[in-house]
Amino acid sequence: MSADEQRGRKPRADVQRNRAALLETAQRHFLQHGVGTSLEAVAKEAGVGPATLYRHFPTREALLAAVLQTRSEELVARQADIEQLGDAAEALEQWLRAMEEYFSAFSGLPDPLMAAARAQEPDNPLTIPCSILITATDQYVRAAQSAGHVRASVQGNDLFLAACSIAWIKGNGAEKESLDRLRTLIASGYRQRDTQA
């Protein structure tokens, strides 16, 4: 935005207004109907034509990424909380839970995220946030490994995939107990075996 402002005109008022209305409406529709909601309905309820929506956000992923951007503040707030506690193992666990809840924000969200997580999609607007999350996860993993709590073979990418999977299963209506068992199963998988006695 700085490039446009510095060299030339001020951004138009209706552009900002429409963009804000679209984001607000889209978030509500994603919440209510999942990421597959009708984009035409979003445009109509935001009071703009379909072309305006597609001009601002060329693809569904672009709109989704913009909406998620506003939601990610919550996640970085959690990060601040997590980094305060000293235990690296506990920090990793909480971070995974935070990511899982982030992935569960909208029904169907894990699918586009997983599709974007693979590197070979550089033009997918979700790829960058995904790689940021993977990098963050990797840092928590390394810290826990340094403290001897996590196996050396585990990578941040692995636990990102695991958290995404849990969110995917949750979104498909699995029971709470199944999810709890799966989470402990995964935790037992990445934790360093304690010297038994």
Next chain:
Amino acid sequence: MSADEQRGRKPRADVQRNRAALLETAQRHFLQHGVGTSLEAVAKEAGVGPATLYRHFPTREALLAAVLQTRSEELVARQADIEQLGDAAEALEQWLRAMEEYFSAFSGLPDPLMAAARAQEPDNPLTIPCSILITATDQYVRAAQSAGHVRASVQGNDLFLAACSIAWIKGNGAEKESLDRLRTLIASGYRQRDTQA
């Protein structure tokens, strides 16, 4: 079918012919374009009208279940192989791999399977095959638990979900190494901790 044959007419020849053509064409389209393929295209290529397809298979899931039925023979053949080896832990591992490959038959297959796995959908045609697989998994789990190789807290349902997740991740184009690490992570999660030395 026996009920129809016994009390009344012989089944019409064109019904069987159309059904077979639909199944054959649908399998090919599922293989090439995933489970979300156009059903109209399937009908057209099978040489029938759309109404005929919907009369035979009222929903996409019904068609999918019928196609999978023909594919499940391969799975029971694997079961026979697996049950020959005596090691319960090895049997469980191979069974999980067999399920995972079964779930990877068509792109996008894990999603409807996960949706059907939850019990509260009794009219979903995929629910029955899913519960059969879960029950089978549970038997392998119990056998491995009796041999002391798997933790007591693990249930067949959990590993069914895990295998489905792996297939889902695989279908989204994850790299082979990531999948290998995830599989070993899960295996470390369900295996009984060996008494270390």
Next chain:
DNA sequence: AGTAAAACGGAGGCGGCCTCCGGTCAAACC
């Protein structure tokens, strides 16, 4: 106020889903 560029939005083509309904064909009966 005038101007030019940027943005808007309605209309419309496309494709997929699903269903009605008039016609058709195979099986059964004579």
Next chain:
DNA sequence: GGTTTGACCGGAGGCCGCCTCCGTTTTACT
């Protein structure tokens, strides 16, 4: 073999969502 019967077929069409063209409007700048 001809007729009857009813199950079956398939095209037409309504609906909806996606996406884009293009004439019109809005906006910022002079």
